[in-house]
Amino acid sequence: MPVFKDAEQLYDCIGGVLDYLRTDETVSVAFRKSGLVIRFKYSDPDSEITLDGSQDPITLTCGPCDRAPTVDMTMSADTAHQFWLGKVNLVAALTRGAMKAKGPIPAIMKLLPVITPAYKKYPDILREKGLDNLINV
Amino acid sequence: MALPQLFEFHVRPRILYGPRSVREIGFEANKLGGTRAFIVTDKMLRQVGLAQRVADGLAGSGVTLVGIFDDVPPNSEVKVVEAGAAYAREAGCDLLIALGGGSVMDTAKGMNVLLSEGGSLLDYEGAGLLTRPLKPFIAIPTTAGTGSEVTIAAVIRDEAQGLKLEFNSPFMMPDVAILDPELTLSLPPGLTAATGMDALTHAIETLVSTGTQPLSDALAIGAIKLIAANLRQAVQHGDDLEARGAMLLASNMAGIAFSNAMLGIVHAMAHPCGGRYGVPHGVANSILLPYGMAYNLPTCAPRLAEVAAALGVETRGLDDETAALAGIAAVRQLAADCGLPARLSEVGVPHEGLAQLAADSQGDAMMMTNPNPAGEEDVLALYERAF
Structure with missing residues (x-):
């Protein structure tokens, strides 16, 4: 059974952590510097979130977005959930096909060190939304 | 040592080793179902007759050689891959043979993607x-270092963007590797020295990688x-x-090992040296390896002590840290004995370029599996020491 019951719940949780990153000073500076437009495409439930670092302020769109992405990250919603819980090694996930990345991999890797603090934030976001039950899924 | 919770180990391709094993190419091509083979190589290898030896090996096998593409430069480019694929497609090829070093292998991997799936390489x-x-794809390495014949990746430069692009998929691996x-x-x-030190770096970085596991060890x-x-x-x-032969096997073994366990800080630091200043990859690795080992020592002294023992250092009676330091000294001595430079300043890296190199290293995927996390300032300090 998928972790998220529907796209709205995914936007609430995964969108929540991405929104935290968007507004975090350190991450937003690094992300703006990269100029990347990253589209996350999820399955189970089908959904997509676009983080646009090509403009100031950085924008976050839950659902279809007109901006052409520089990087497309495709994965199941469950994999995304595990990733933000800090339980997925990105390199291993890409190698094993649990995640697919279309675009410049080095640019994505460069952002990883700045986004890892959000691993600690994600469980807090789940708790705030009364979804403690998802933390150990 | 505790076993990892979950790991995966790719064992493709099938490997054939032996002096004159290139004569088996026809049999192998036939077994893969190929009927129209196409060789990807470079001009030098063609001139010294190695491409002809592959052609001779195909004779009488029922597999026809339909073309040879020998325009591969030392660092391949998108336009080269696309030109090679167009030529191979026009020739009606149904099996690719890569004969050469890392650049040839990567070019052939890219060509195979385009031949099989169409579209643009980008x-x-x-x-x-x-x-x-x-x-079907057969790889025949002519250098002993990159291990490209057993890896899932290709790195190809896009002149238009001025960037090196990465392509990763298990489907890009050759089906057969012939080690002759x-x-x-x-x-x-x-070149023997530099590529050999590249293989040594693969092996040592595999052992200390956070992705290491018993099979790659x-x-x-x-x-x-x-x-x-x-x-x-x-x-x-x-x-x-x-x-x-021993070096060819060592390169292959290290290639399989790192392809499964990933690498670390030495490669993350060597890649920008090649990208910015054209330092040959093996030379950059050779210079930076002792510094990378020393940086990682606090987090993995027992592992580096194993490296020292494998290098032939007498480690009995030594604690791990002392043994590891002796191993680092042995690596330095090996590089010196092989006539390789010891400093970045000797290979055209300017001092004012070190900060940019440190920034570049932070975007390298290999940094992810280094046992001792390294930020930009840590890396800059290492470049300074290696300068």
Whole structure:
């Protein structure tokens, strides 16, 4: 059974952590510097979130977005959930096909060190939304 | 040591080793179902007759050689891959043979993607984008270092963007790798030394990688022993077929090992040196390896002590840290004995470029699996020491 019951719940949780990153000073500076437009495409439930670092302020769109992405990250919603819980090694996930990345991999890797603090934030976001039950899924 | 919770180990391709094993190419091509073979190589290898030896091996097998593409430069480019694929498609090829070093292998991997899936090479930049097997593909390395014949990746420069692009998929791996040490006899001493140190770096970084696991460990240790025992001889007596064979196997073993366990800070620091200043990859690795080992020592002294023992250092009675330091000294000595430079300042890296190199290293995927996390300032300090 998928972790998220529907796209709205995914936007609430995964969108929540991405929104935290968007507004975090350190991450937003690094992300703006990269100029990347990253589209996350999820399955189970089908959904997509676009983080646009090509403009100031950085924008976050839950659902279809007109901006052409520089990087497309495709994965199941469950994999995304595990990733933000800090339980997925990105390199291993890409190698094993649990995640697919279309675009410049080095640019994505460069952002990883700045986004890892959000691993600690994600469980807090789940708790705030009364979804403690998802933390150990 | 605790076993990892979950790991995966790719064992493709099938490997055929032996002097004159290139003669088996026709049999192997036939077995893969190929009927119209196409060779990807470079001009030098064609001139010295190695492409002809592949062609001779195909004779009488029922597999026709329909073309040879020899325009591969030392660092391949998108336009080269696309030109090669167009030529191979026009020739009606249904099986690719890569004969050469890392650049040739990577070019052939890219060509195979285009031949099998169509489109533009840039459509496949990234990881995990291929979903099915490509055309049959045989790799015959003529250098002993990159291990490209057993890896899932290709790095190809896009002149238009001025960037090196990465392509990763298990489907890009060759089906068969033929390791014929006779094909490496003509490799000059400098290149033998640099590629050999590249293989040594693969093996050592595999052992300390956070992605390491018992299967890759065994191959990495085996590779280090072979390199320690044979690299000097292969450099100083290039006609020694035994030493050449041992190095070819060591490169292959280290290639399988790192392809499964990933690498670390030395590669993350060497890649920008190549990208910005054209420092040959093996040379950059050779210079930076002792510094990377020293940086990682606080987090993995027991592992580096194992490296020292595999290098032939007498470690009995030594604590791990002392043994590891002796191993680092042995690596330095090996590089010096092979005539390789010891400093970045000797290979055209300007001091004012070090800060940019440190920034570049932070975007390298290999940094992810380094045991001792390294930020930009840590890396800059290491570059300074290696300068």
